[in-house]
Amino acid sequence: MSEFDYDLFTIGAGSGGVRASRVAASHGAKVAVAEEFRVGGTCVIRGCVPKKMLVYGAHFAEDLEDAQQFGWELGECQFNWKKLRDNVLADVDRLNGLYRQTLENNAVEIINERAVLTGPHEITLSSGRTVTARHILIAVGAHPHVPQCPGHEHGITSNEAFHLDAIPKRMLIAGAGYIANEFAGIFHQFGSKVTLINRSDQLLRGYDESLRDRLLQISLMKGIEFRFNADFRGIEKNDDGSLRVSMTNHDDIDVDCVLFATGRLPNTRGLGLETAGVEVDARGAVKVDRFSKTNIDHIYAVGDVTDRVQLTPVAIREGQAFADTVFGNKPTSVSYDCIPSAVFSHPPLASVGMTEGEARDKLGTIKVYQSDFRPMKNVVAGRNERGLYKMICEGENERVVGLHMIGPDAAEIMQGAAIAVKAGLTKADFDATVAIHPTMAEELVLMK
Known part of the structure; x- marks a missing residue:
């Protein structure tokens, strides 16, 4: 019999906590995860997923207007916020159920209670029950910062x-x-x-x-x-x-x-970190090494609570790496180099690697290529918005160290292009690739 109730106890069932718990269980660990709200975390419940659905809904405002220039004769259009809101929240419910099902299918015990650290290996639940774990993972995410002004x-x-x-x-x-x-x-x-x-x-x-x-x-x-x-x-x-x-x-x-x-602040207040001796920084973020381990050997942390890179895919990678390291006998750390990101603004923008300013500061001599163009759809629609693609290259061989774009579908285009930047490809590699015409993405291989 183990001296602990669990091999792993995860506090927080967001993207990082769910991935870590599922993978640890697949490696044979006995795992429990405590979540005081809903399974799925910020991204699924009140972040990037429902927000992207609102972005889709918002795009129809201009699409319906532009459709008339493409021959569509439309009647009076009205927007029903409550219908969109309720449909989005219903899908959040669906995703919450899928996340729960994923954990249950991997024999991870879900405990719907708040959990705090009350000893080196001890966790106390809001019901008063106390459990112990050989390893503890903190994956409680972050919360919105509110300026403390009157009112x-x-x-x-x-x-x-x-x-x-x-x-x-x-x-x-x-x-x-x-x-x-x-x-x-x-x-x-x-x-x-x-x-x-x-x-x-x-x-x-x-x-x-x-x-x-x-x-x-x-x-x-x-x-x-x-x-x-x-x-x-x-x-x-x-x-x-x-x-x-x-x-x-x-x-x-x-x-x-x-x-x-x-901005967002780590959810570490009232978590009992000081009781367990876990160190945090001035913003309350849990301090960890490259393997996501805190200053306490058996306590780890992943995701936004560490304030390293507050992106869902990063939290997932950190959770995977933690589980493989601790329970899979495969020491793994996450590379934070060339992480692509996007802003789903109107229009969206996406980026990977160094900005022009960063490249000039770090590399000295660089070469910048760009394409400033009006997307074909905007021309017919009579919309004057222009897209901008920018490529930052270093050295005589012109290795691509940064790629930045703003325009329709920028995030969708960037995912594939980010692979090329991560792989260290050169401007010549882009130039040697035949364009897909007519597309906006072809600008990536036609820049002068």
């Missing part, structure tokens, strides 16, 4: 955005990262008057400057307003239920909804 309780976060009763006529979105820009595009297409405010004067820090400028230009053209260098002074509720927002460097503004999209 902040009147605002919402991305968590609540999926459950609104109606589309606000006027919406203020705080932040300039991917969540802020994605929801700005979504609610603008649904008919909201959207104003985005940010503490700095930049959008999407970390993305190539050319893409950031192009998105700002297109967003302004669509009618989204921006207020930069703006800090909250306060939010007050007006007599009619609307909100008056005051901020630095700008006039007050009356809106119907304030959405905070100002």
Whole structure:
């Protein structure tokens, strides 16, 4: 008989925790996972999956308008927010069931309770039951940061955005990262008057400057307003239920909804990490080594709670690597080099590798190729939005070290192109590939 109740106890059933638990169980471990909310985590329940469904819904606003230029004679169109909202939430329920089924099919015990660490190998559940585990995995994710200004309780976060009763006529979105820009595009297409405010004067820090400028230009053209260098002074509720927002460097503004999209913080508060001796950084993120191990040999952490790269596919890879390392006798670490990413804004942008600025700082002499074009569909539709593809190359052999694009389907195109960048292919390798014509993607092999 084992001296522990479980070989692995996972706290949190998000993307990383589910993958780690399932794979550990497939390696023969006795596994339990505790989840106080729903199985699937931020991505499936209140993040990228339902948000992408809203993005799809929002695209129809322009598609229906453009369809008329392609010969389709349409009657009056009306948008039913509640129908889309309920259909999206129903699919979230379906996915939650599939995630639970995956764990159960792999003999992972699901415990629907909050769990905290109360000893080196001890976990206490909200019911008061105490269990022990040889290994403990912390995979509790992160939560939205809310600025602590007077009246902040009147605002919402991305968590609540999926459950609104109606589309606000006027919406203020705080932040300039991917969540802020994605929801700005979504609610603008649904008919909201959207104003985005940010503490700095930049959008999407970390993305190539050319893409950031192009998105700002297109967003302004669509009618989204921006207020930069703006800090909250306060939010007050007006007599009619609307909100008056005051901020630095700008006039007050009356809106119907304030959405905070100002970053995410690790969910480590009240988890008992100090009891187990687990070290965290100043933001509350769990400190780990390249194998996701904390300073305590038998306690590990994966996903957003470590604040390494807050992306679902990264959490999944970390969970897989942890399980293979600890239970599969196959030491594995995750490479964080050349991770592709996308922002599902309107239009979307995608990126992999170094930006032009990063490449100049790190590599010195580089060569930049780009294609600035108007997608064929936009020409017929009479839409003036232009796409931009950019390739960053180093050295005499012109190895591609960065690829950046903004335009329709950028994320879908980038996935395949990211393989080439990760593999270290050169500009000549792209040039030697025959184009698929007529496509936007062919610009990748035609850049001059």
